[in-house]
Amino acid sequence: MKLNVTVNDEKKIFEIDIKDSLMDVLRKNGYTxxxxxxxxxxxxACTVVLxxxxxxxxxxxxxKAEDASIITCEGLEKNGKLSTLQEKFxxxxxxxxxxxxxxxxxxAYALLLKNPKPSLxxxxxxxxxxxxxxxxxxxxxxxxxxAASEMGGVKK
Amino acid sequence: xxxxRELKKYHLAHNPEDAVRMISQEPGSILIAGGTELIVSKRxxxxxxxxxxxxxxxxxxxxxxxxSIKIGSTSTIxxxxxxxxxxxxxxxVLTKAAQKFVSVQxxxxxxxxxxxxxxxxxxxxxxxxxxxxxxxxxLGKDKKEFLADSFVISKGKTLLGSNEMLTEIEIPVxxxxxxxxxxxxxxxxxxxxxxxxxxACALExxxxxxxxxxxxxxxxxxxxxxxxxxxxxxxxxxxLSAEIIKAACEHVSKSIDPKSDVxxxxxxxxxxxxxxxxxxxxxxxxxxxxxx
Numbered sequence: 324m325k326l327n328v329t330v331n332d333e334k335k336i337f338e339i340d341i342k343d344s345l346m347d348v349l350r351k352n353g354y355t356x357x358x359x360x361x362x363x364x365x366x367x368a369c370t371v372v373l374x375x376x377x378x379x380x381x382x383x384x385x386x387k388a389e390d391a392s393i394i395t396c397e398g399l400e401k402n403g404k405l406s407t408l409q410e411k412f413x414x415x416x417x418x419x420x421x422x423x424x425x426x427x428x429x430x431a432y433a434l435l436l437k438n439p440k441p442s443l444x445x446x447x448x449x450x451x452x453x454x455x456x457x458x459x460x461x462x463x464x465x466x467x468x469x470a471a472s473e474m475g476g477v478k479k
Numbered sequence: 480x481x482x483x484r485e486l487k488k489y490h491l492a493h494n495p496e497d498a499v500r501m502i503s504q505e506p507g508s509i510l511i512a513g514g515t516e517l518i519v520s521k522r523x524x525x526x527x528x529x530x531x532x533x534x535x536x537x538x539x540x541x542x543x544x545x546x547s548i549k550i551g552s553t554s555t556i557x558x559x560x561x562x563x564x565x566x567x568x569x570x571x572v573l574t575k576a577a578q579k580f581v582s583v584q585x586x587x588x589x590x591x592x593x594x595x596x597x598x599x600x601x602x603x604x605x606x607x608x609x610x611x612x613x614x615x616x617x618l619g620k621d622k623k624e625f626l627a628d629s630f631v632i633s634k635g636k637t638l639l640g641s642n643e644m645l646t647e648i649e650i651p652v653x654x655x656x657x658x659x660x661x662x663x664x665x666x667x668x669x670x671x672x673x674x675x676x677x678x679a680c681a682l683e684x685x686x687x688x689x690x691x692x693x694x695x696x697x698x699x700x701x702x703x704x705x706x707x708x709x710x711x712x713x714x715x716x717x718x719l720s721a722e723i724i725k726a727a728c729e730h731v732s733k734s735i736d737p738k739s740d741v742x743x744x745x746x747x748x749x750x751x752x753x754x755x756x757x758x759x760x761x762x763x764x765x766x767x768x769x770x771x
Contacts, residue, residue: 342484384530
């Protein structure tokens with residue numbers, strides 16, 4: 324069967340099986356920033372932004388995504404230039420092995436879409452569903468706060 | 480989908496009647512809303528061949544009427560969490576429960592109706608809906624109504640028939656003159672983990688600041704979310720003190736039947752349940768205008 328979706332502002336038609344998860348479909352079609360982690364919706368490595376909200380694609384039936392607009396980590400970069408969030412993650416050393424990074428970036432991206440001036444607690448809540456097993460939450464949080472401050476401003 | 484290997488069809492229902500017709504006519508049909516359990520839960524089996532998706536059936540709404548708040552069954556946990564009407568209601572208990580509902584990614588997809596109909600003993604919403612005296616509206620052959628208190632029979636089993644669906648959650652709004660306070664607490668290993676024990680309390684005071692009525696519900700300590708009738712009876716009519724609350728909460732053990740699992744031992748759950756109950760009662764009492 325066919326799935327009509329918009330991925331990173333491009334209209335796409337994917338051939339899918341009714342039992343596929345959205346993660347499988349995206350990865351098969353080249354969006355490999357969507358990481359295959361726990362497969363049970365706990366770790367957040369497979370996070371994408373779907374119609375403005377983050378979802379765990381490993382437990383999201385692809386078929387439910389008909390007509391949806393999806394943003395993956397590939398879509399954060401514009402015209403060969405990394406987004407402020409990505410730049411801050413690099414500058415502040417918020418990446419170790421990198422497996423959780425795309426999901427964390429997208430959780431942060433979705434937060435800043437809705438809440439350009441987040442508090443520290445807002446940031447912590449936003450990435451609470453993105454597990455980092457290299458022991459690093461401090462630097463991602465700092466990087467997100469720094470990006471927010473550069474893009475809009477941070478609540479005291 | 481490891482538990483549903485024979486899936487053949489997917490229907491998107493455009494209204495509740497449409498959904499009920501589909502599940503009653505086609506054998507092997509099941510309802511899904513957020514579908515967060517579809518890929519991971521053993522409750523789904525190979526005999527299920529058709530999915531009927533109700534997320535676009537017009538049941539995503541939250542509205543306040545004079546005597547009640549009405550929540551459409553496919554409203555997501557995030558929609559509830561960020562809704563200003565819910566935030567302004569009953570000391571924000573429902574907002575607090577929604578905030579503690581695992582991670583943002585799940586809250587964006589999971590629905591209140593799905594959480595209720597799953598009948599999990601660890602539901603964070605269920606204790607709150609029970610102390611708020613909520614009613615669940617359902618549609619099958621006819622319209623039906625269930626009380627939150629008696630809806631779940633045991634873990635995963637509810638009064639909802641196989642050809643019925645939840646349509647609306649109705650929460651009565653207390654009269655403005657009522658001195659009533661609410662509380663919600665969750666104790667887990669981490670912020671996003673399933674509760675070791677969770678619970679909610681509603682407590683009303685009379686003109687003498689004595690307990691007029693109290694409702695206490697605890698989750699994750701039995702095969703369903705339970706009310707603690709013994710504790711409630713012990714407190715009714717009394718002027719409260721920290722000692723009286725503590726003594727009453729000893730009766731928590733009469734209502735609960737905790738089990739050991741990967742998150743906590745039965746004994747630990749039993750101990751935590753008493754502490755959590757006392758905190759819930761104290762917070763609800765203070766929110767009702769008491770001072771402790």
